[in-house]
Amino acid sequence: MRYELYYWPTIQGRGEFVRLALEEAGADYVDVARRSKAGLSAMMKLMQAKTGTPSFAPPFLKAGSLTIGQTANILLYLGARHGLAPKTEAGRLWVHQLQLTIADFVQEVHDTHHPIGTSLYYEDQRGAAKQRSAEFRKQRAPKYLGYFERLIAGGGGPFVTGRKLGYADLSLFQVVEGMRYVFPNYMKKAERDVPGLIALHDRVAARPNIKAYLDSSRRIPFNEDGIFRHYKALDK
């Protein structure tokens, strides 16, 4: 089965968590909106459908007759099919719980540059963004990163849910990548406190399929349109 991934064509964003799972799995997929303008129109049209299961926002994945939205939900589906999640119910619920906590963290990273509203420009909310970023670096980022570190340390490793790589590991890799891009100054110090998370990041980066993906043109570079944006003023 050839999957169809629908996501904004010029950013990593939330779609990247799905791309990493598809790439690690060696799955056959098409990144529809990147293929052509017609792909982007098709995506918009599917979202506006009046029946069926239209998504509120991308990413969503077509898998045969299924159309699945919400990043963590897509990973729940792919994880079971491609050996990227534990087989037991307890294991599946735990890795999904982690993914949802990662999603919360990613949302908080996003809101550092858009604390007032997504329909406004960053430039129109710079003051609030500075305040929110300071708060985020002081309170939230250490709390989340420390939580992930504690799980990795307590889990017996080398991956966050144990001996086998799962989709949450791929997402934690992306979280470290994103945080390094957004807050290089902050991360320079913060990484010392989370050696297990950094080791996990490096382990994921070295996976053959992930390495090939990162070296390819399929990996869109970080930029100031996505979730992870670098603004010097927010990384004091």
Place this chain on the structure above:
Amino acid sequence: MRYELYYWPTIQGRGEFVRLALEEAGADYVDVARRSKAGLSAMMKLMQAKTGTPSFAPPFLKAGSLTIGQTANILLYLGARHGLAPKTEAGRLWVHQLQLTIADFVQEVHDTHHPIGTSLYYEDQRGAAKQRSAEFRKQRAPKYLGYFERLIAGGGGPFVTGRKLGYADLSLFQVVEGMRYVFPNYMKKAERDVPGLIALHDRVAARPNIKAYLDSSRRIPFNEDGIFRHYKALDK
């Protein structure tokens, strides 16, 4: 099996979405932190555990040997066990997708009064809160409410996933309740545009188990410590 729900004892918050499912199902459960101070300490201790599956934040549910965190993940588990979700894989993924979109909406409602940081008081971010609320009422709330309305209209009803009530219906009921509490002025007008959603709300409210719950002392009144808070200045 007697479930143990762990959540903050004085607010509805995210725990309420779980409480509604447990109540509708007539499940046997204990709201641990509301029972005693020792219950609250037990909750904090479980969250700080160095091994196992500690949650980043409440709510979480103990179900026999399982401990499950993240609201939508708890509902994924309960939905399958108590007939509050479709039986097919496609149906289960769809209702879970809806729940995750509801969670996104709830987070946005929360951020209207805390746009800068959860560790700061509302009073310390009132200016940003006014801006974010205006943006929310203008852009985000109509987009989400309109989306839910479209799904209900297109789904064949009377519930959001069809003929049978599921956990997403209970959560949509709570969303309407919360929005009425937070933004009474805004909702007075907005409800005219979402008659299907309001009818669904009323249908849920009339369910015997839900009605009994709402009339009981188990339902904590809305207040200014939870997600849904009413500040006059934010509801112009």
